[in-house]
Amino acid sequence: MYLSERVQFFKYPALMYNERFLKEYNMKRVLYPLLISALLLTGCGDSFYSARDYLTGPVDGIGLKSSTSLVSGGTEQLYPVVSPPDTSNKSVIWTSSDSSVVSVDSNGVITGVAAPAHGATETAVITAITAEGGYSAMCTVTVSEKPVAITGVTISKSAMTIPAGNQEQLTATVAPAVATNQNLTWTSSSSSKVTVDASGLVTAIAAGTAIVTVNTVDGGYKASCTVTSTTDPVYTVTYNSNTATGGDVPSDTNVYLSGSTVTVMDSNTLYKTSNTFAGWNTSSNGSGTTYAVGSTFTIGSSDAELYALWSADPTYTITYDGNSNTGGDVPIDTNHYLPGANVTVLGNTGILTRTNFAFGGWYIDSSHTYNAGNSFIMPANNIRLLAKWVPAYTVTYFGNGSTGGTVPVDNTAYAEGSNVIVRSNSGNLTRTGYMFQGWYSLYGTYYQPGQSFIMGSSNVVLFANWSTVFTTYGIITLTGNCIVTVKAWGAGGKSQSNGYDYCSGGGGGYSYSVFSATAGDVLHVVVGTGGGNPENTSMPALGGNFGGGGSLVAIFRAGNFTLKSCAGGGGSGYASGAGGGASGESISNWFGVSANGGSNGIGGYGTVSTGSDMSLTSATLIGFNGNGGSGSSGGGYGGGGFTVLNIGVLGDYWVSHSAGGGGYCEGNGSTTVTGSGATPGNNTDPNLPTGYAVGGINGANGGNGIVIVSIVYN
CATH class of the missing domain: 2.60.40 (Immunoglobulin-like)
Structure with a gap:
């Protein structure tokens, strides 16, 4: 046991990284046996047992080489040294910090598991732990790629000619490119004619021929180039792109003796838009000799230039x-x-x-x-x-009872699913007593000019949609369920002067109402004429003395009347006199609405009265006075405006109103001032139909009211 452990120290000097541990170990293993022998000879038994225990006692340490290297897949046996030398339990437990890099078995054999990339390494730490006492020692293991052997070598040229005194670089390429040992040696067979240095740089010394050889240190592979050193004239071959639009021409670095064979090179990266490379030619216009890539020719006693030959690509129409x-x-x-x-x-x-x-x-x-x-x-x-x-x-437009103008013409042929833009009334269609309100189809769809619809699978006819214009009393009996739109204007009042004061009449009101109606309902339309005398007895009048005519629309259903729209007329203006209100007369067999201007310009309250044979069920009609005019210096005063609110008749809820304002004047004999209502005569109202006027201007009597009724059946 003693000898084997000593051998480990000398065989693996890396174990001696811990100098103190080594000294203690040597002392225990070498000196203490001598001491024990001396103690036995002298009879010192107690000391003998103490020394023996120091060599064979419990584990007090462990040693291990600090580092080592492996190639991928390689193995190595690690040898731990447990102290004391003759301890009875030298069992060791082995671990790896990363078993995917280095693995270790129970006997301390390590294996390089990782496969690092070319030029890279990976590391792991192997730890040896004593089973007794838990002492430990570590070894860092570096794993590198497994050596890749060279399988061959090639050289950039197999033969070349160099004028004496010139140089040319040869390049060697080993295979595979990731070979571990790529060291090379270069030699020349005749250094008196041709030399080569360690990098493959060839120098021509004197006329003659030499073989330049490259050798791989790993594997001894070789490749050769026949080099001719000459003092004779040499010639070159150049390549011309010849109108190419991009890329690079090939480069031939060789020099050639007259009569030498030239191998034609590829086109490299040359290209020309809409053309295909077709070889090389000795003339730029293609009239010379054409050479395909890889073909050969014999060079003469002058340099050669080859032009790229281009063939236009076929095109189609x-x-x-x-x-x-x-x-x-x-x-x-x-x-x-x-x-x-x-x-x-x-x-x-x-x-x-x-x-x-x-x-x-x-x-x-x-x-x-x-x-x-x-x-x-x-x-x-x-x-x-x-x-x-x-x-x-097709889309055809129909005048639908028109009495003037022409229908628009659409000559477009529409495919099913295409978009149709509805034409305007470009031909100025008219119909006496009616107002143009757009177009409608046979299916009851209504369109305004500029709207669009999707063409179906049949021709379309669009009819002119006419709204009835009332300038006098009228009745409409509805033939089906529908939506009724009413626009009503009250006329402006007369503007008057007493010779030294000028007073502006009140503006007429405007009302807009939309409501639903059913078959059998009857619309009653009352349009007042302007007052030119105390009373116009030719028709029911809503105009007071010199006042503008008002307008009313009501619906008669199941014995009941419902007021739907009311537009008051403007009062007249006159020096020292009060202007009329919204209306100044009650109507026979009707409910009357009156609002006479009060004294000093205070508008009167509107009132409601019903005729003897009428029942105004569930109706609440309230007239409010408007703001009367105000004046000074004894001038006259205009009448008030008028508002009507209709609530809850037969389930319909509508608000109808007029906005007639009072007239206004100053009595200083020279100043003319317009009243607070709309412009006298109301002719500038943007809602007023073209060609219609409602009201007196510049001293004319009060104008007539107007009502437009548009009916859209469901």
Whole structure:
């Protein structure tokens, strides 16, 4: 046992990293046996047992080499040294900090598990722990890649000619490229003619020939180049890109004696747009001798220049076909496309038409349709795109009782699913007593100019939608369930002067109402005429003396009247006199609404009265006075405005109002001031239909009211 442990120390000097541990171990193993023998001879028994226990006692330490190296897959036996030398329990437990890098078995044999990349290493720490006492020692293990052996070597040239006194570099390449030992040696068979240094740089010394050889240190592989050193003239070969658009020409670094064989090189990275490389030629225009890549020729007594030869790639065209069109022109694509190029489809720029059909795009075959802006990849053949024709439908406009103007004309052929923009009343259609309100279809859909709809699978007829215009009393009996829209204007009052004061009449009111109605309902429309005398007895009047006429609309249903709209007329303005209110007369067999201007410009309260044969069930009608005019210096005063609120009649809730303002004047004999209501005469109201006026201006009598009724049946 003693001898084997001593051998471990001398065989593995790395174990001696712990000098103190080594000294103690040697003392125990060498000196103490001598001491024990002396104690036995002298009879000192107690000391003998003490010395013996020091050599054979409990474990008090462990030693291990501090580091080692392995290649991937390699193994090594680690030898621990347990102290004291003759302890009875030398069992050791082995561990690895990373078993994926280095593994260790129970006997201390380590294995390099990791496979590091070329030039890289990985490490792990192996720990030996004594079973008794738990003492430990560590060894750092470095794993490197497994050596890769060289399998061969090549040289950049197998033969070359160098003018005496010149140099040229040879390059050797080992295989594989990741070989561990890539050291090389270079030699020349005749250093008096050709020399080579350690890097492969060849120098021509004198005329003659030598073999330059490269040898691998690993494996002894070799490759050779025949080098001719010459004092004769030498010639070169150059390559010309010849209008290439990119890339680099090949470079021939050789020099050639007259009569030498030249091997033609590849095109390297040269390219020319829309062309294919077709070899090399001795003339730039291709009229000389053509050489394919890899072919050979004999060089003469001058330098040679070879020009890249280019062949234009084939291109293909796109042709558009009207496919039985009856009008218009096909678009023309003048481009020439290479195979694989992107083609953008043109639109119907020549406005192709075909009777009873609509243009639906282009197609090559029935499997796919292309619309303007679509794209496809050009194949290696010409393409013909045919016009696709689909059944077409028309939109026709009908005057629907018009008495003037012309209907718009739409000549577009619409495919099913296409978008239709509704035309305006561009021909100024008119109908006596009516106002144009847009268009409607046979299916009861109403459209305003500029709106759009999707074309179906049949022709469409759009009828002019007329609203009735009332300038006098009228009745409409409704034939079905519908939505009724009412616009009512009250006229402005008269503007008057007493010769030295000028007073502006009150503006007429405007009312807008929308309500539902049912079949059998009757609309009653009352439009007042302007007052030119105390009373106009030709029709029910809503105008007071010189006041503007008001307007009312009511619905008669199941014996009951419901007020739906009321637009008061403006009062007249006159020096030292009060203007009229919204209306100044009660109506026979009707409910009357009156609001006369009070003294000093205070508008009167509107009142409601019912005729003897009418029942105003569930109705609450409240008239409010507006703001009367105010004046000074004895001037006249205008009448108040008028408002009507209708609540809860037969389930309908509507607010109707007028905005007639009082007149206003100053009595200083020279100043003219407009009243607080709308402009006298109300002719600038943006809602007022073109061609209609409501009210007196500049001294004229009060104007007449206007009502427009639009009915849309469900």
